[in-house]
Amino acid sequence: AAPHIAKRTRGRSRNPPPLPFFPAAVGYSQIDTMAKYVVGVDGGGTKTEVAVLAVADGKEVAVALGPCTNQNSIGKDKAAANLQSTLQSALAKAGVSDDNIASCCLCMAGVDRDQDRALITEWTRAVLPSADLLVYNDAVGALAAATGGDMFGIVAVSGTGMIAVGYNKSKTKRAGGWGPVFGDHGSGYDIGVQILRAVGRAEDGSGPETALTKHVLEHTKVESVRDLISWAYADGAWDRIAALAPLAKVCKAEGDAEATRILAEAAAELAGAVATVAKSLDIDQSEVPIVVCGGNLTKGNENGPNALLAAFSDEVHKFIPKSSIVIPEVSLDEYAAT
Numbered sequence: 001a002a003p004h005i006a007k008r009t010r011g012r013s014r015n016p017p018p019l020p021f022f023p024a025a026v027g028y029s030q031i032d033t034m035a036k037y038v039v040g041v042d043g044g045g046t047k048t049e050v051a052v053l054a055v056a057d058g059k060e061v062a063v064a065l066g067p068c069t070n071q072n073s074i075g076k077d078k079a080a081a082n083l084q085s086t087l088q089s090a091l092a093k094a095g096v097s098d099d100n101i102a103s104c105c106l107c108m109a110g111v112d113r114d115q116d117r118a119l120i121t122e123w124t125r126a127v128l129p130s131a132d133l134l135v136y137n138d139a140v141g142a143l144a145a146a147t148g149g150d151m152f153g154i155v156a157v158s159g160t161g162m163i164a165v166g167y168n169k170s171k172t173k174r175a176g177g178w179g180p181v182f183g184d185h186g187s188g189y190d191i192g193v194q195i196l197r198a199v200g201r202a203e204d205g206s207g208p209e210t211a212l213t214k215h216v217l218e219h220t221k222v223e224s225v226r227d228l229i230s231w232a233y234a235d236g237a238w239d240r241i242a243a244l245a246p247l248a249k250v251c252k253a254e255g256d257a258e259a260t261r262i263l264a265e266a267a268a269e270l271a272g273a274v275a276t277v278a279k280s281l282d283i284d285q286s287e288v289p290i291v292v293c294g295g296n297l298t299k300g301n302e303n304g305p306n307a308l309l310a311a312f313s314d315e316v317h318k319f320i321p322k323s324s325i326v327i328p329e330v331s332l333d334e335y336a337a338t
Contacts (some may be wrong), residue, residue: 036100037061039090039128041083042138043069043108043120045160046188046239046295048082050090055102062093070110071119072179073160073238080123087127098128105134107141109161112177138293139165139174146291146328153326154283156274156316158308159294160242162187164270166277173280175273180238185269188242188296191262195244196232198258199225210258211251219247245296252307263308266296271315278320287322298327 036056042049048066053059066086071079091098106120117135124133139155143165147153154166162184163177180189199216201207203225213225220231232241248266251259278284292298297309313325 036102037094037096038102039087039104039131040141041087041104041106041108042141043083043106043111044138044294045070045073045109046242048086050086052090052094052096052101061096062090064090064093068160068237068239069108070160070238072110076119083120083123084127087124091127099130101128101131103132103134104128105136105141107136107138109138109157109159110177110179111135111137112174137163137165139163142293142328143167143291146326147289153289153291154274154277155291155293156270156297156312157294158186158188158266158270158292158296160188160239162190162270162273162294164273164277166274166281166283168281168283171281173277175276180241186266186273188245188294189238190269191248191266191296192241192244194262194265195248195259196228196241198262199228202258208258211254211256212247212259215247215251216244219244246299249307264311267308267311267315270297270312271319274316275319278323284320285322287324288320289326290316290320290323291326291328293328 036054038053038055040051040053045068048069050064050066052061052063054061064086066089067082068074069079069083069086073079074082087104091101104124106124108116108120111117111120120135121133124135139157142155142157143151143153146155151167152169154164157163157165157177161177161179163174165174165177166172176184176186178184180187180193184190195212195216198207198210199213202210202213216228217223217225220228222228222231248259248262252263274290275284278288292309292312297306297312299306309325316323316325
């Protein structure tokens with residue numbers, strides 16, 4: 001049987017428990033009461049969300065949506081501009097000035113090293129010069145959002161990129177998250193590449209015909225499969241290729257064998273990364289929450305439930321039999337603000 005799939009109930013403590021990876025400034029009780037608002041940022045390879053919350057009651061005041069802020073995908077200048085403009089948009093929607101922001105917590109894809117955090121801090125300082133800034137990988141915020149701050153479990157992310165990150169109190173382990181040049185198998189980019197390869201092989205006659213061809217041509221708005229060559233190499237941004245990934249779910253629902261194969265392979269790769277993390281932390285035989293994030297794992301389609309999530313759940317259960325899949329309902333940007 002597949003592991004239980006659950007959504008955490010919406011809502012959070014006004015004073016979240018202290019986390020070993022978060023400074024004490026995260027808790028509401030430690031926030032400078034002279035400032036009235038806190039900001040949370042969920043920065044991804046496809047989109048960025050910024051939430052502004054009131055210190056007094058923790059209620060969301062405004063949310064702004066922006067494009068990719070992963071410098072590894074779009075470059076430093078564009079990522080910085082996207083982050084700053086989305087922060088400014090959130091402040092404008094909330095009707096507050098930067099000096100009313102006590103703290104800003106940023107949970108960002110592609111941020112793992114000290115130099116990454118320093119760069120994000122520098123970009124954010126241009127908009128929030130006096131706020132306390134906290135910068136983490138997005139997986140940290142995802143686990144906190146799903147478990148209410150209990151840093152025990154594994155986060156599996158499949159958005160534009162992928163990563164599996166596990167926490168066992170003071171211990172942590174990651175697998176994947178290297179970027180598309182290294183593979184990032186199970187990511188949206190990887191699924192998109194596999195779709196294009198399937199379409200190319202079908203055109204050559206070296207692979208089976210696939211419904212993916214029709215859907216890819218419609219998505220890219222090109223006339224023929226050969227025209228996909230120009231489309232694919234016109235822009236190196238990862239999110240363009242990753243945007244093809246949902247087509248695999250659509251075509252699997254239509255009974256397409258190639259789409260089914262691609263999703264099964266992606267699920268196995270993601271589960272393998274999670275298993276590696278679990279074994280390293282010696283929690284593969286424990287009751288472990290597996291928090292799933294990223295559109296490939298959390299979004300269904302009009303044709304039915306999320307096929308990748310279902311396959312991933314089955315695969316994970318083989319390696320970690322007592323695991324349960326958790327889909328957070330509290331958005332990462334909201335929880336980061338707390």
